[in-house]
Amino acid sequence: MDIPSFVTSILTSLAVFVVLVLVFTWLSRRPGNATVYYPSLLLRGLDPWEGRGRGTRSPVGWIRQAFTASEPDVVAAGGVDAAVYLVFLSSMFAILAFAGIVLLPVLLPIAGTDNALEDSTGRMPPNVTHFEILSLANIETFVLSELPDCNHRLWAFISAVYWVSFVTYFILWRSYKHVSNLRAAARSTSGVKPQEFAMLVRDVPIPPPDQTIKDSVDSYFRALHPDTFYKAMVVTDITKADKIFQEIEGHKRKIAHAEAVYAESKTANRSEGTRPTHKTGFLGLIGKKVDTIEYCNEQIKDFLPKLEDERKSALSEKQQRAAFVFFNSRAAAASASQTLHAQMFDEWTVAEAPEPREVIWANLPRKIYDRHTRQTVVYLIVFVTVAFYMIPITAISAVTTLEKLREKLPFLKVVVDQPFVKTVLQAYLPQIALIVFLAVLPTLLVSLSKSEGIPSQSHVVRAASGKYFYFIVFNVFIGYAIGSSLFSALEKVIKNPPGIFMTLATRLPGNATFFFTFVALRCFVGYGLELSRLVPLIIFHLKRKYQCKTEEEVRAAWVPGNLRYNTRVPNDMLIVTIVLCYSVITPLILPFGVAYFALGWLIAKNQVLRVYVPSYESNGRMWPHMHTRIIAALMIYQATMIGIISLKKFYYSTILAPLLVISLIFAHTCHARFYPAFAKTPLEVASQQLKETPNMSAIYTAYIPPCLKPDKLQDVQVFEDAQSRTTSRAPSF
Amino acid sequence: MDIPSFVTSILTSLAVFVVLVLVFTWLSRRPGNATVYYPSLLLRGLDPWEGRGRGTRSPVGWIRQAFTASEPDVVAAGGVDAAVYLVFLSSMFAILAFAGIVLLPVLLPIAGTDNALEDSTGRMPPNVTHFEILSLANIETFVLSELPDCNHRLWAFISAVYWVSFVTYFILWRSYKHVSNLRAAARSTSGVKPQEFAMLVRDVPIPPPDQTIKDSVDSYFRALHPDTFYKAMVVTDITKADKIFQEIEGHKRKIAHAEAVYAESKTANRSEGTRPTHKTGFLGLIGKKVDTIEYCNEQIKDFLPKLEDERKSALSEKQQRAAFVFFNSRAAAASASQTLHAQMFDEWTVAEAPEPREVIWANLPRKIYDRHTRQTVVYLIVFVTVAFYMIPITAISAVTTLEKLREKLPFLKVVVDQPFVKTVLQAYLPQIALIVFLAVLPTLLVSLSKSEGIPSQSHVVRAASGKYFYFIVFNVFIGYAIGSSLFSALEKVIKNPPGIFMTLATRLPGNATFFFTFVALRCFVGYGLELSRLVPLIIFHLKRKYQCKTEEEVRAAWVPGNLRYNTRVPNDMLIVTIVLCYSVITPLILPFGVAYFALGWLIAKNQVLRVYVPSYESNGRMWPHMHTRIIAALMIYQATMIGIISLKKFYYSTILAPLLVISLIFAHTCHARFYPAFAKTPLEVASQQLKETPNMSAIYTAYIPPCLKPDKLQDVQVFEDAQSRTTSRAPSF
Structure with missing residues (x-):
């Protein structure tokens, strides 16, 4: 060498x-x-x-x-x-x-x-x-x-x-x-961190036919933690809703981009500018040529009601057998997430909740x-x-x-x-x-x-x-x-x-x-x-x-x-x-x-x-x-x-x-x-004193996935009710 | 062959x-x-x-x-x-x-x-x-x-x-x-079982000099479980008290035996009977010959104040770094005993309490x-x-x-x-x-x-x-x-x-x-x-x-x-x-x-x-x-x-x-x-309903070792107070 x-x-x-x-x-x-x-x-x-x-x-x-x-x-x-x-x-x-x-x-x-x-x-x-x-x-x-x-x-x-x-x-x-x-x-x-008030529940057993999963989660945890249970949020299948949501967001970005291009073209010698266009086919290379801004606006108009429908169906019909359970104190959440809940290990498994922004939604409903x-x-x-x-x-x-x-x-x-x-x-x-x-x-x-x-x-x-x-x-x-x-x-x-x-x-x-x-x-x-x-x-x-x-x-x-x-x-x-x-x-x-x-x-x-x-x-x-x-x-x-x-x-x-x-x-x-x-x-x-009283509603909202997030905060109640079948009747407790 | x-x-x-x-x-x-x-x-x-x-x-x-x-x-x-x-x-x-x-x-x-x-x-x-x-x-x-x-x-x-x-x-x-x-x-x-309301705490850290271990256990768990904490009982070194207690019990048994023998001898031809005697030395073979009943009665009389002194000193001075903590519900005890309490694993380790009759007292204070x-x-x-x-x-x-x-x-x-x-x-x-x-x-x-x-x-x-x-x-x-x-x-x-x-x-x-x-x-x-x-x-x-x-x-x-x-x-x-x-x-x-x-x-x-x-x-x-x-x-x-x-x-x-x-x-x-x-x-x-309201005082008493058990139930409060240094002053909370 x-x-x-x-x-x-x-x-x-x-x-x-x-x-x-x-x-x-x-x-x-x-x-x-x-x-x-x-x-x-x-x-x-x-x-x-x-x-x-x-x-x-x-x-x-x-x-x-x-x-x-x-x-x-x-x-x-x-x-x-x-x-x-x-x-x-x-x-x-x-x-x-x-x-x-x-x-x-x-x-x-x-x-x-x-x-x-x-x-x-x-x-x-x-x-x-x-x-x-x-x-x-x-x-x-x-x-x-x-x-x-x-x-x-x-x-x-x-x-x-x-x-x-x-x-x-x-x-x-x-x-x-x-x-x-x-x-x-x-x-x-x-500081108040939502994950410290929440617990992740997986392997929820199949509820009786007259209950949604949300109802059964609610009643189970309300019975076991009568004093500290706040609310539960059932994980739903958001694949489709998320896809529509991403489409809308994509079109919004396209509009913003097209408007910037349009504005740029205006400042050049022609004052009316060139309205940007694109083709609707594969990769924008083939298909009908359309005015980008108008086309995207129309697409968004089309997609919005679809998203609304999909949101509703996701919340009520596509409930998965996993949930986030919220407690009204950090100590209660910490203690609950460390306690064995069910007699059988393959039901109601609990764990500390991850931060909302790092949750991998698709993995939550997987069975043990x-x-x-x-x-x-x-x-x-x-x-x-x-x-x-x-x-x-x-x-x-x-x-x-x-x-x-x-x-x-x-x-x-x-x-x-x-x-x-x-x-x-x-x-x-x-x-x-x-x-x-x-x-x-x-x-x-x-x-x-x-x-x-x-x-x-x-x-x-x-x-x-x-x-x-x-x-x-x-x-x-x-x-x-x-x-x-x-x-x-x-x-x-x-x-x-x-x-x-x-x-x-x-x-x-x-x-x-x-x-x-x-x-x-x-x-x-x-x-x-x-x-x-x-x-x-x-x-x-x-x-x-x-x-x-x-x-x-x-x-x-x-x-x-x-x-x-x-x-x-x-x-x-x-x-x-x-x-x-x-x-x-x-x-x-x-x-x-x-x-x-x-x-x-x-x-x-x-x-x-x-x-x-x-x-x-x-x-x-x-x-x-x-x-x-x-x-x-x-x-x-x-x-x-x-x-x-x-x-x-x-x-x-x-x-x-x-x-x-x-x-x-x-x-x-x-x-x-x-x-x-x-x-x-x-x-x-977990028992350290908090500086401020936790805003439980904000904590709950933090876990709503972006594609399901209601536009106004007062709609959160509507969001929650959509998951439950018992709300139209008397409350189950 | x-x-x-x-x-x-x-x-x-x-x-x-x-x-x-x-x-x-x-x-x-x-x-x-x-x-x-x-x-x-x-x-x-x-x-x-x-x-x-x-x-x-x-x-x-x-x-x-x-x-x-x-x-x-x-x-x-x-x-x-x-x-x-x-x-x-x-x-x-x-x-x-x-x-x-x-x-x-x-x-x-x-x-x-x-x-x-x-x-x-x-x-x-x-x-x-x-x-x-x-x-x-x-x-x-x-x-x-x-x-x-x-x-x-x-x-x-x-x-x-x-x-x-x-x-x-x-x-x-x-x-x-x-x-x-x-x-x-x-x-x-x-049915109410004392062990379901209790939790065993070991590795209690050394308290500050103005507190007994009992006080520090009390304040620690009262702070962490404000709503469910009932009482704590610190484990004390009962070796000596137990020895005296066993001596007294032995003498009591000897008296009973001697009286039976005495009564038996009476029914025989001599109506006054023979008072049973024994020698005080090694195995009853050597030493002074004494009248068993009198001797044992005297011994008990001697030992009783000693036991009382030893009880007091065991309760206040011989506190060990382990305790039983009692909760006012089974669910609270179950949840607490599964929850990590201290940041450092070698302090405040908790476990489910064993049944009172199977507790091995000498092992409780051992450090991790x-x-x-x-x-x-x-x-x-x-x-x-x-x-x-x-x-x-x-x-x-x-x-x-x-x-x-x-x-x-x-x-x-x-x-x-x-x-x-x-x-x-x-x-x-x-x-x-x-x-x-x-x-x-x-x-x-x-x-x-x-x-x-x-x-x-x-x-x-x-x-x-x-x-x-x-x-x-x-x-x-x-x-x-x-x-x-x-x-x-x-x-x-x-x-x-x-x-x-x-x-x-x-x-x-x-x-x-x-x-x-x-x-x-x-x-x-x-x-x-x-x-x-x-x-x-x-x-x-x-x-x-x-x-x-x-x-x-x-x-x-x-x-x-x-x-x-x-x-x-x-x-x-x-x-x-x-x-x-x-x-x-x-x-x-x-x-x-x-x-x-x-x-x-x-x-x-x-x-x-x-x-x-x-x-x-x-x-x-x-x-x-x-x-x-x-x-x-x-x-x-x-x-x-x-x-x-x-x-x-x-x-x-x-x-x-x-x-x-x-x-x-x-x-x-x-x-x-x-x-x-x-x-x-x-x-x-643990959350199953109980038929009767649990008698918390009886649950607490169940864990008092026999040699420390007060003769009357109302003395339990005295027993508890003896462990604490703060009871003479204002309560620490």
């Missing part, structure tokens, strides 16, 4: 990063780009140039601002979820930094004093450049591999594994406590057995995906060397044979292939998770994130590391599961270069692109120039959306796994890991404060999920270390075995201590 | 059983034994000879009564727990009976048509007796072992495993549903971490016990053959060489050794479970039963079956866990005789002794003759106590495991299994109706525990079958593998569907 590719790769990444930061500094100071670089500030009604202006003018102002912003600032800007994500990044930073402080100064000299390193620094041959010292050959064979078998200096490595593990436990425990308090603080604020079946099927699909994506990954690592690529695609020779291109390609090719490859997956995983029957967006994100984590660790890390011998390895694993760690232990040191450059690429290029927002910037400017005519359209073009936790978290977890597993093999990877999380924290904080706008809030429910996976990564590391050190024929390696048990106990203790407050609402928290 | 021992053993068992039943029939008709054979009837105020008298007069009357008694009768006599135990026995009976109906007629001819059996029935050699056909040689080599390798008739055996499995699923599902309804019915009766640690330590001890009891068991199976015993203990020769003694000993020796050996364990396991920090007796029984099950399956079944090769087997198991089933598969057929006789012994002799109650009868008559002087003493001598689920259930489970595992190897064991559970059901029902008096009621919480273990037994069976059939070089044996997965899914589904209603109280059930 050629030596400079490793260093080239890291230096190129760094150069790209510097350029992107400069681009960011320059672009973000142009007022025209404010909507790309400060959308969160704009949406919260803050002026990015005023007040905090001094900071943003200075090229490094954003760094200062990110450092000075306090946690409450972050919560105010991006919600608890964003704050928890920053805690995650800073915890990872702390773990790797503490690990580095001890491992770098201790392990490097220990391994260095009796190996090739001494030769290269002491009596360096004249034809070796300085780059080569830090180069591939050194990295791959560095430190652990250089120690002779059964050397007592291996004790230092064993102690290092213990040090890293206990640092991780300590930091994770503190972080869990911190996040737990953060969540409690957010949940006990005095349907949910379990779907979950099983989805897990099976994910398992197959994880197992069979290994084939392409294996193919990638087989074509990894440029020579093979040249042989197979001879027409590339002209480009590839140029020395600079060759070096860059050789350094990046496998990594780029891998990254592109991984970009396909998240959307699939989100839609798979959605089809499990999960009731809320934030839960879907957590579920997708979990699946992505398995995928990424198995395929990218383990898959690439054990490389071409994957299938034989798989066969071994089935016969002897712990064997995977021995295989990993054998093969990890040989793949150090790949993962070094991978971490550097993710760190510098990934975060450079994230900070500079080049893609959203270009899309926004293109859209504004060629497409957007109205204010709303421009706004839709720059609204930034969520921090995408479902891909961010697993990717960060992959870096953690890689850096931990290599931390004792070649501690030189630690600075890169530290840099990744330091930069990650800084840039994520900047983006949270200025860019992303959360569309829902789960109050940090992502944390237990992250926590479990960090411990999983730690345990992969510990098991791999046992393998690596026992490969050195150092039989004290079993001294590391208790660490696996300690990790399990730690995970269990954390789960027992902190998790209940994430899964449920503690009564302590 | 000698052939007749197997048949002898079964015939002897049967003979013993018949004798014991005759003894029972004769003894139970003598009025003097009523307290031994009908204590439950007597305690419920029923006359065993009247009303139902006709039945009891007839020798088989008890059988008729046991058959005609309905489930509500059983619940009335022995509580839901007893009814659930009977459901367990009848389910096991049904499973084995259904299995037998198909397996016996199908498998026997299939295996018989091409093997040695044909020879023995068709052309029977003249020197073979009829007994020998059903004898050891046949049993051990019967059916499966006789089939040649890779025979396609093995399909019948595979189908048989499927049949047994699905019969088990079907019966278990029905039984779980039945038990679930039984529990719901019991819990929604309209203490509990976890204790649990871990206890599990470790149990693991060690299970692992190291294997050594004696192995020793037993090594001395199993009488020849070896004769060699080692030559002085036994005289006895052992007599042919009858020899046969009987040979048939019973290993079994008796095993049974005696097992009798040591339950007490240890109960006290171990108690030291885990479990708050209620019924839970301790469940925990001990679980441990005993592991012990009994691992040691008796697996341990004996893999016999002397145990340690080499153990070594293999550690290296390759599924290997244990291959080992079992190899060795099970060879041990058929042992388990045949074991089942027969348990069935006939065990149930014979159970029914005839010879041991309690003898103890009672001895005590009444030589020890009891007062009515209370006589009563204490015959009070029957609980059905001891902690040993009964695991022993039954062992029989299930044995019979299931042999059901396809030698279906002839099935009739014995069926007989075991049929007799078991009959005799247990008789004992429940007439003998045992439950001292607490867990409303069938034992069932989920039994259910899980039945499935565990089924899975041991399935795994062993895979091993046995693949030993026949029949590679379709993997067709059985899905059964293991199906069993897991079945267990999971049952758990998800039914378990919540066992672990928690459904609100539906």
Whole structure:
């Protein structure tokens, strides 16, 4: 293998990063780009140039601002979820930094004093450049591999594994406590949140024929919670109503667009202007040509009564076997949602209500057995995906060397044979292939998770994130590391599961270069692109120039959306796994890991404060999920270390075995201590006094889906009555 | 090996059983034994000879009564727990009976048509007796072992495993549903039960210095449950008070006894009688001689003020960090006990309150971490016990053959060489050794479970039963079956866990005789002794003759106590495991299994109706525990079958593998569907109307431990005030 590719790769990444930061500094100071670089500030009604202006003018102002912003600032800007994500990044930073402080100064000299390193620094041959010292050959064979078998200096490595593990436990425990308090603080604020007064009921049994589902829900919960029950809202099948509603909204947007175009054409030389027209057929390419404004107005007129009919039928006839039940106090709702209601588990299952804006309506009426079946099927699909994506990954690592690529695609020779291109390609090719490859997956995983029957967006994100984590660790890390011998390895694993760690232990040191450059690429290029927002910037400017005519359209073009936790978290977890597993093999990877999380924290904080706008809030429910996976990564590391050190024929390696048990106990203790407050609402928290008397009618209205929402608030009563069959008669109680 | 021992053993068992039943029939008709054979009837105020008298007069009357008694009768006599135990026995009976109906007629001819059996029935050699056909040689080599390798008739055996499995699923599902309804019915009766209004709170945080624990509990729960909170009772350290209380009670009993003795001596020739005396020293053997009545009266006089002081100090100064909280409705208590209260899991943990009479006071104040640690330590001890009891068991199976015993203990020769003694000993020796050996364990396991920090007796029984099950399956079944090769087997198991089933598969057929006789012994002799109650009868008559002087003493001598689920259930489970595992190897064991559970059901029902008096009621919480273990037994069976059939070089044996997965899914589904209603109280059930207004003061008083119970009811307020420091001042709210 050629030596400079490793260093080239890291230096190129760094150069790209510097350029992107400069681009960011320059672009973000142009007022025209404010909507790309400060959308969160704009949406919260803050002026990015005023007040905090001094900071943003200075090229490094954003760094200062990110450092000075306090946690409450972050919560105010991006919600608890964003704050928890920053805690995650800073915890990872702390773990790797503490690990580095001890491992770098201790392990490097220990391994260095009796190996090739001494030769290269002491009596360096004249034809070796300085780059080569830090180069591939050194990295791959560095430190652990250089120690002779059964050397007592291996004790230092064993102690290092213990040090890293206990640092991780300590930091994770503190972080869990911190996040737990953060969540409690957010949940006990005095503001009224509709979801805190509601409970989700699923698996409503089929009512007797003279009752609607709404009536049976009402009577059931009024009987069980006579003092605290407020109202119930039955979930209805809104597919059709929503379709009509979307049609009307689409036509409204078209009218607004057409009017803007018309007004524009007027200001030109012809004062009467051109009335915009379009064709009614497929994609506006065929069919009758019509005046857009008139046509759309007519369409809306046609659709409105249909919507009204559909609303009525949805409310009364399309009731589903799920409902939201509202209580007149937070404590009552919290307590009710934690109480088993029915004797049979498959009836009247209750859960905390998700926020109205993140409810996935179509999933609510799914029955419990349907949910379990779907979950099983989805897990099976994910398992197959994880197992069979290994084939392409294996193919990638087989074509990894440029020579093979040249042989197979001879027409590339002209480009590839140029020395600079060759070096860059050789350094990046496998990594780029891998990254592109991984970009396909998240959307699939989100839609798979959605089809499990999960009731809320934030839960879907957590579920997708979990699946992505398995995928990424198995395929990218383990898959690439054990490389071409994957299938034989798989066969071994089935016969002897712990064997995977021995295989990993054998093969990890040989793949150090790949993962070094991978971490550097993710760190510098990934975060450079994230900070500079080049893609959203270009899309926004293109859209504004060629497409957007109205204010709303421009706004839709720059609204930034969520921090995408479902891909961010697993990717960060992959870096953690890689850096931990290599931390004792070649501690030189630690600075890169530290840099990744330091930069990650800084840039994520900047983006949270200025860019992303959360569309829902789960109050940090992502944390237990992250926590479990960090411990999983730690345990992969510990098991791999046992393998690596026992490969050195150092039989004290079993001294590391208790660490696996300690990790399990730690995970269990954390789960027992902190998790209940994430899964449920503690009564302590729900019983905090509210500043204002809750407006129950507004809380109820918040859960009406947009397509069913009455135009006037006084129609809410009509909405409610439409669900019940007993209202025309005497009330059932 | 000698052939007749197997048949002898079964015939002897049967003979013993018949004798014991005759003894029972004769003894139970003598009025003097009523307290031994009908204590439950007597305690419920029923006359065993009247009303139902006709039945009891007839020798088989008890059988008729046991058959005609309905489930509500059983619940009335022995509580839901007893009814659930009977459901367990009848389910096991049904499973084995259904299995037998198909397996016996199908498998026997299939295996018989091409093997040695044909020879023995068709052309029977003249020197073979009829007994020998059903004898050891046949049993051990019967059916499966006789089939040649890779025979396609093995399909019948595979189908048989499927049949047994699905019969088990079907019966278990029905039984779980039945038990679930039984529990719901019991819990929604309209009678007032104190535990349904109470909640157990543990891990109360240390209160501020100006508050007692009672005050802090009061204020915490009054704030969180303003409308439903009634009162709280803090658990106090009653060790010392209880000791004094027991001293006083002991002295009172002594006085009563002495007075009876004194009165007796008066009716003799001397009219003044002899005042009974005793010595005050160790065991009444040394020390000063005193007049018992005077001495005890003085002692009581001394102790009473001490008890009063101790009561006061216990209430105010020895408050522990646990409490019972009372609510004014069942629904409120049910809901509160299922609601997470504190943000931190290790504070204010809540649970449903156990019945007052089964509370283990000493365990209540244990902190959560203490509990976890204790649990871990206890599990470790149990693991060690299970692992190291294997050594004696192995020793037993090594001395199993009488020849070896004769060699080692030559002085036994005289006895052992007599042919009858020899046969009987040979048939019973290993079994008796095993049974005696097992009798040591339950007490240890109960006290171990108690030291885990479990708050209620019924839970301790469940925990001990679980441990005993592991012990009994691992040691008796697996341990004996893999016999002397145990340690080499153990070594293999550690290296390759599924290997244990291959080992079992190899060795099970060879041990058929042992388990045949074991089942027969348990069935006939065990149930014979159970029914005839010879041991309690003898103890009672001895005590009444030589020890009891007062009515209370006589009563204490015959009070029957609980059905001891902690040993009964695991022993039954062992029989299930044995019979299931042999059901396809030698279906002839099935009739014995069926007989075991049929007799078991009959005799247990008789004992429940007439003998045992439950001292607490867990409303069938034992069932989920039994259910899980039945499935565990089924899975041991399935795994062993895979091993046995693949030993026949029949590679379709993997067709059985899905059964293991199906069993897991079945267990999971049952758990998800039914378990919540066992672990928690459904609100539906708790919201049933009560017949009478609950007397809250009586409910509160029910939880005062006997040694603290005030003599008059109006003192309850004083009792409560003694716990609080704020009562002298203004109330804290």
